[in-house]
Amino acid sequence: MQDSLKKTFPTFSNELIQDIQNNASIQSFKAGDVIMRTGQYINYTMLITKGQLKVFREGENGGEFLMYYLQPGQACAVSMICASKSQTSQIMAKAVDDVELIMVPLSLMEKWMMEHRTWYEFVIFTYRIRFEELLEVVDSIAFRAMDERLEFYLKRHSDACGCKDLKLSHQDIATELNTSREVISRLLKKMEQRELVKLHRNHIELLA
Amino acid sequence: MQDSLKKTFPTFSNELIQDIQNNASIQSFKAGDVIMRTGQYINYTMLITKGQLKVFREGENGGEFLMYYLQPGQACAVSMICASKSQTSQIMAKAVDDVELIMVPLSLMEKWMMEHRTWYEFVIFTYRIRFEELLEVVDSIAFRAMDERLEFYLKRHSDACGCKDLKLSHQDIATELNTSREVISRLLKKMEQRELVKLHRNHIELLA
DNA sequence: TGACCTATGTGACAATTGTTACTGTATGCA
DNA sequence: TGCATACAGTAACAATTGTCACATAGGTCA
Numbered sequence: 001m002q003d004s005l006k007k008t009f010p011t012f013s014n015e016l017i018q019d020i021q022n023n024a025s026i027q028s029f030k031a032g033d034v035i036m037r038t039g040q041y042i043n044y045t046m047l048i049t050k051g052q053l054k055v056f057r058e059g060e061n062g063g064e065f066l067m068y069y070l071q072p073g074q075a076c077a078v079s080m081i082c083a084s085k086s087q088t089s090q091i092m093a094k095a096v097d098d099v100e101l102i103m104v105p106l107s108l109m110e111k112w113m114m115e116h117r118t119w120y121e122f123v124i125f126t127y128r129i130r131f132e133e134l135l136e137v138v139d140s141i142a143f144r145a146m147d148e149r150l151e152f153y154l155k156r157h158s159d160a161c162g163c164k165d166l167k168l169s170h171q172d173i174a175t176e177l178n179t180s181r182e183v184i185s186r187l188l189k190k191m192e193q194r195e196l197v198k199l200h201r202n203h204i205e206l207l208a
Numbered sequence: 209m210q211d212s213l214k215k216t217f218p219t220f221s222n223e224l225i226q227d228i229q230n231n232a233s234i235q236s237f238k239a240g241d242v243i244m245r246t247g248q249y250i251n252y253t254m255l256i257t258k259g260q261l262k263v264f265r266e267g268e269n270g271g272e273f274l275m276y277y278l279q280p281g282q283a284c285a286v287s288m289i290c291a292s293k294s295q296t297s298q299i300m301a302k303a304v305d306d307v308e309l310i311m312v313p314l315s316l317m318e319k320w321m322m323e324h325r326t327w328y329e330f331v332i333f334t335y336r337i338r339f340e341e342l343l344e345v346v347d348s349i350a351f352r353a354m355d356e357r358l359e360f361y362l363k364r365h366s367d368a369c370g371c372k373d374l375k376l377s378h379q380d381i382a383t384e385l386n387t388s389r390e391v392i393s394r395l396l397k398k399m400e401q402r403e404l405v406k407l408h409r410n411h412i413e414l415l416a
Numbered sequence: 417t418g419a420c421c422t423a424t425g426t427g428a429c430a431a432t433t434g435t436t437a438c439t440g441t442a443t444g445c446a
Numbered sequence: 447t448g449c450a451t452a453c454a455g456t457a458a459c460a461a462t463t464g465t466c467a468c469a470t471a472g473g474t475c476a
Contacts, residue, residue, distance in 0.1 A: 057343060059351035067346065081336045090343050114322065127335050128289045134342050135265060135298050138275065141349045142386055143267035146433070169453060178350055180434060185454065201442060201453065354463070377423060388464060393424065409423065409472065 005102075008049050008073045009122070016116040024104045029095040036093040042082040044103040047075045051099035052160060056092045059178070064092065066153070066176035068133045069160040077130035080109065080123060096160070146179060150187050153177055154197070154206060164206040213310075216257050216281045217330070224324040232312045237303040244301040250290040252311040255283045259307035260368060264300045267386070272300065274361070274384035276341045277368040285338035288317065288331060304368070354387060358395050361385060362405070362414060372414040 005017050012020075026049075029035050036042070038058045053070040055078070070076060070093075078091045104112075112119040140152050153173060157166050170188065174181045188204070191197045198205040213225050220228075234257075237243050244250070246266045261278040263286070278284060278301075286299045312320075320327040348360050361381060365374050378396065382389045396412070399405045406413040 057346055057350065059347065061351070063351055065346070065350040077339070081332075081339050085336065090340060113328065120321065124289075127339075128293065131285070131289050131335075131339065131342075132298060134339070134346070138265055138273070138342070138345060138349070139267065141346070142265065142273040143269075143271055145431095171453075181454085182435075182456085183433060185456085186433090189455080199454085353461095379423080389424085390426085390465075391463060393426085394463095397425080407424085 004049065009047070011118050011122060013116060013118045016112065016119050019108070019112065019116070020102060020104070023108055024102045027101050027103055029099045029101070031095055031097050031099075033095045033099070034092065035095055035099065035101070036076070036079070036089050036091065038089055038092045040089045042079055042087065042089050043106050045075060045079045045106070045109045047102040047104065048072050049100045049102055051095060051097035053099060054094050054096055054176075056094065056176075057090075058092050063178045064175060065178045067091070067137055068130070069096070069156065071160070074129070075122070075126045077126050080126060146177070146183060147187050147190070149177060150184065151191070151196070154204065158206055166204045166206065167202065168204055169202055212257065217255070218281075219326050219330060221324060221326045224320065224327050227316070227320065227324070228310060228312070231316055232310045235309050235311055237307045237309070239303055239305050239307075241303045241307070242300065243303055243307065243309070244284070244287070244297050244299065246297055246300045248297045250287055250295065250297050251314050253283060253287045253314070253317045255310040255312065256280050257308045257310055259303060259305035261301050261307060262304055262384075264302065264384075265298075266300050271386045272383060273386045275299070275345050276338070277304070277364065279368070282337070283330070283334045285334050288334060354385070354391060355395050355398070357385060358392065359399070359404070362412070366414055374412045374414065375410065376412055377410055 002017060002021060005012065005020060009017075024047075029051075031051075035046075035053060048070050049072055051072070053076070055067050055070060055076070056064045057067055058064050076093065078089060081087075082089055109123075113123060114120075140149050144152070150173070153176070154166060157168065158164060170184045171181045174184045177184070188197065188199055192199050196206070196208050198207060210225060210229060213220065213228060217225075232255075237259075239259075243254075243261060256278050257280055259280070261284070263275050263278060263284070264272045265275055266272050284301065286297060289295075290297055317331075321331060322328075348357050352360070358381070361384070362374065365376065366372060378392045379389045382392045385392070396405065396407055400407050404414070404416050406415060
């Protein structure tokens with residue numbers, strides 16, 4: 001575990017890694033599992049060591065809206081923020097792949113801020129990155145119409161999986177953009193005419 | 209200054225307040241002044257002692273979108289986040305009233321995290337509050353249509369000024385919601401028919 | 417008073433998005 | 447093989463939002 005930690009979180013000091021090993025537990029999830037629910041009580045900060053998460057905001061009427069991805073080497077800023085007051089989660093997180101997480105108890109999360117410079121910097125960095133990501137999301141919905149939001153969505157998905165072949169149904173996309181399948185089908189067709197994508201059953205090929 | 213600081217930031221320890229007095233400078237702005245521009249280099253974290261700010265996200269095509277208000281006793285989370293890497297601002301802030309700010313240099317912002325427990329807690333609290341506010345903003349645009357967004361906007365404005373008489377033109381509102389005046393006029397008329405507001409020239413009376 | 421400016425009201429129409437309904441087609445499974 | 451199911455395409459229409467044009471109303475000031 002020490003080696004993998006060192007690789008995934010290269011900025012962590014040896015002392016911090018030692019502390020993590022001694023105190024934190026590891027939890028695994030299968031692809032598709034819901035890792036955190038809206039309203040759930042949070043006692044742990046989660047570090048991602050393997051796999052990917054998607055973080056959603058849930059609407060009152062059952063809608064869900066994709067905010068961002070979390071990758072190995074990153075942490076859930078919301079879990080940090082809620083943990084700082086043992087609050088309930090304001091978001092929902094789903095495993096994209098099989099996922100492995102390090103669970104750091106709230107008390108240590110705070111203690112380490114004072115004791116480990118590299119932990120402090122990691123936490124501040126996490127806040128910063130998530131805040132910036134959230135600002136980009138606000139942009140995309142405040143200033144852009146659905147066609148551009150769809151392109152933004154596909155690009156992020158492609159960045160996350162590191163490939164140009166997106167295994168997605170139109171319904172998947174519609175759900176995560178909080179719109180309807182027909183709208184997505186229509187816009188994808190237009191993108192195909194503009195030769196930005198090639199459409200197949202259950203997967204979309206990015207050409208750009 | 210000591211007394212006013214103690215009143216505005218009641219959680220701060222006496223040592224922290226002493227440190228602020230010795231090291232931070234005060235800056236004043238007039239109502240309507242732009243306090244921070246998108247892209248501006250940030251070296252200071254700003255604490256609000258007097259007046260109110262509005263924080264905007266700016267679009268590429270000149271649009272501006274109101275994210276939240278900042279009140280006395282609060283701090284600009286974006287300035288903290290950017291300051292943590294001496295980055296440029298991702299937002300634009302405008303003074304609503306005459307505003308007075310305490311400017312804390314970047315180096316101290318970090319130093320105090322280790323030295324002053326009450327500063328550490330204030331910073332974490334600030335991240336949390338802003339993150340939550342931002343999530344609410346995402347909600348409002350991801351899940352709600354313009355009529356509900358308008359109501360949300362008017363409510364926030366009313367909360368911020370602490371009154372039911374909003375000195376706003378339709379154009380002001382349209383700009384901050386990134387839509388057009390006609391749309392706002394139309395929706396306000398409907399709200400008037402539903403007896404939620406009473407419309408006057410240059411100001412809107414909330415009835416609810 | 418009259419010229420002028422800003423704010424608001426409103427009708428007409430366009431564009432986008434949401435909804436309903438129905439079609440066909442690939443896929444897996446009994 | 448045939449059936450059930452999930453996925454995709456699309457037409458038709460509704461609702462919302464954006465845009466243009468123009469009218470009117472209130473206020474300022476020379």
